[in-house]
Amino acid sequence: MSVIQKETEVSLVGMDIPALERALAEIGEPRFRARQIFNWIYARKVHSFGDMRNLPKTLRRRLESEAVIHTLTKISHSGSDADLTRKYLFQLSTGEMIESVRIKEKTRITVCLSTQVGCAANCAFCATGRMGFRRNLTAGEILDQFLLLQAESEGRITNVVFMGMGEPFLNYRNVMQAAEILNHPDGISLGARKITVSTVGIIPKIQKFADERRRFKLAISLNSPAQEKRRQIMPVAKSHPLPELLSAARYYYQKTRNHPTFEYVLLEGINDSGNDARRLIRLIGNLPCKVNVIPYNEIGNGFKRPSDDRIERFVRTLYDAPFTVTVRWSRGVDIDAGCGQLAVPLNEDTP
Numbered sequence: 596m597s598v599i600q601k602e603t604e605v606s607l608v609g610m611d612i613p614a615l616e617r618a619l620a621e622i623g624e625p626r627f628r629a630r631q632i633f634n635w636i637y638a639r640k641v642h643s644f645g646d647m648r649n650l651p652k653t654l655r656r657r658l659e660s661e662a663v664i665h666t667l668t669k670i671s672h673s674g675s676d677a678d679l680t681r682k683y684l685f686q687l688s689t690g691e692m693i694e695s696v697r698i699k700e701k702t703r704i705t706v707c708l709s710t711q712v713g714c715a716a717n718c719a720f721c722a723t724g725r726m727g728f729r730r731n732l733t734a735g736e737i738l739d740q741f742l743l744l745q746a747e748s749e750g751r752i753t754n755v756v757f758m759g760m761g762e763p764f765l766n767y768r769n770v771m772q773a774a775e776i777l778n779h780p781d782g783i784s785l786g787a788r789k790i791t792v793s794t795v796g797i798i799p800k801i802q803k804f805a806d807e808r809r810r811f812k813l814a815i816s817l818n819s820p821a822q823e824k825r826r827q828i829m830p831v832a833k834s835h836p837l838p839e840l841l842s843a844a845r846y847y848y849q850k851t852r853n854h855p856t857f858e859y860v861l862l863e864g865i866n867d868s869g870n871d872a873r874r875l876i877r878l879i880g881n882l883p884c885k886v887n888v889i890p891y892n893e894i895g896n897g898f899k900r901p902s903d904d905r906i907e908r909f910v911r912t913l914y915d916a917p918f919t920v921t922v923r924w925s926r927g928v929d930i931d932a933g934c935g936q937l938a939v940p941l942n943e944d945t946p
């Protein structure tokens with residue numbers, strides 16, 4: 596199946612209202628049409644220009660020949676847990692593949708979106724890291740995952756996490772643009788605190804996120820309280836060391852008064868001892884935050900999930916800490932849709 600987009604076609608998903616206004620001005624259309632189109636795409640979620648009934652017929656026809664709404668094509672999905680969790684494979688207009696996950700819980704529908712094709716961070720325990728890095732996704736390609744997953748869902752998507760393939764802060768501008776459009780009151784209008792950006796700890800971007808006073812939630816993958824061990828499983832720790840990372844998290848709290856979340860993927864024999872838990876408490880100190888413990892999802896790379904007993908002991912030690920502790924029993928593990936399990940083959944023939 597070929598979904599290669601014609602080079603002359605303009606993709607409208609991913610443009611904010613000022614960008615739409617500029618694009619429409621170029622073809623002699625008034626500014627107010629931008630808000631109408633924005634509303635049709637994001638609030639009314641139409642999939643064709645023909646359905647944008649308050650646009651003149653001539654403009655609809657022109658958009659049909661010169662622009663596209665969606666640039667992604669759904670290739671397949673796999674379900675698990677009676678379809679409570681589904682993993683989707685999408686093809687980009689440039690031919691590469693990405694994955695996204697939709698997780699249904701009682702009152703929530705969360706989608707986990709990819710931000711890059713592959714990932715340069717190369718965390719040792721992660722399937723995406725093994726793919727290497729291909730390219731950043733555009734804001735439109737990030738948002739299109741949301742729109743296509745929404746079209747597949749009976750209820751409204753309530754939460755977005757940027758935790759799929761890629762490191763969001765290494766694609767900062769496009770991820771922020773996608774998040775702002777998700778949050779825009781004239782469109783999807785998803786609350787800022789329902790949108791989580793997860794990073795391995797790119798320090799200058801955490802500071803920028805704080806300085807710009809972004810209202811979205813911030814999650815930082817910590818995974819070890821010891822610099823050397825962290826560096827072994829997360830090469831990015833070499834240039835973004837733990838003491839500076841914790842200072843950046845404190846800076847974020849001081850600037851925004853929002854509590855960061857620290858993600859802690861629990862790996863047997865690597866970071867799951869009582870000593871690790873006590874060091875973690877000392878490292879975080881009195882920083883107001885949440886620690887989210889994620890028992891590892893095995894992908895056949897030598898890393899193991901600790902036994903339930905060990906997990907419980909680790910978590911019980913953390914209960915002495917001043918911060919909140921939660922355990923995320925990752926959903927979708929049986930279809931490789933859990934944390935750190937997303938990966939697609941990178942076909943060298945793709946353009």
Ligand code: SF4
Nearest residue numbers: 714716718721724761
């Ligand atoms: S865990 Fe995240 S940042 Fe690390 S390699 Fe995987 S996708 Fe990249």
